[in-house]
Amino acid sequence: MKRGLIITCLIGLMAGLAVQAQETNAPPPPPTNAPAWGGGRNRPMMENILGPRILDELALTADQKTKYDALEKDFKSEVAKAREANQGDMRKMREEMRKLHRSYIDKVRAFLTDAQKGQLDQAMERARSMRGGRGGPGGPPPQAPPPPAGE
Numbered sequence: 410m411k412r413g414l415i416i417t418c419l420i421g422l423m424a425g426l427a428v429q430a431q432e433t434n435a436p437p438p439p440p441t442n443a444p445a446w447g448g449g450r451n452r453p454m455m456e457n458i459l460g461p462r463i464l465d466e467l468a469l470t471a472d473q474k475t476k477y478d479a480l481e482k483d484f485k486s487e488v489a490k491a492r493e494a495n496q497g498d499m500r501k502m503r504e505e506m507r508k509l510h511r512s513y514i515d516k517v518r519a520f521l522t523d524a525q526k527g528q529l530d531q532a533m534e535r536a537r538s539m540r541g542g543r544g545g546p547g548g549p550p551p552q553a554p555p556p557p558a559g560e
Contacts, residue, residue: 458484458513463532467525476520484513 430483458481459467467475487509514533518526
């Protein structure tokens with residue numbers, strides 16, 4: 410009888426420890442499809458032609474969405490090829506990704522309306538200024554004030 414009670418207590422203790430071990434706040438492992446150099450994290454523009462917010466702002470028509478999806482598929486395969494070809498050279502890979510991204514943005518622009526092109530330009534400028542694009546943190550350098558009209 411005592412032996413059965415001890416075994417039952419041990420089983421209960423082990424079950425409690427197993428539940429507690431599963432509830433730890435350990436960070437999740439990195440995704441298996443993330444590149445070894447870490448460039449896939451927090452870089453949605455390098456994984457997609459346009460981010461989800463920009464796509465929502467553009468409100469693409471069904472025809473435009475079909476064209477965009479085809480470009481997106483091609484873009485992802487080209488990104489994978491570029492990563493494979495430039496695994497050891499971060500600088501070369503970054504430059505290749507920039508060129509690739511610019512070329513696909515131009516392809517997207519080809520089927521956008523003028524209003525959508527303006528929205529795209531504004532969204533990309535916002536994104537550039539948020540990440541400290543041209544001119545360092547906060548956007549481009551400030552412009553000098555114009556000279557007074559009387560002089």
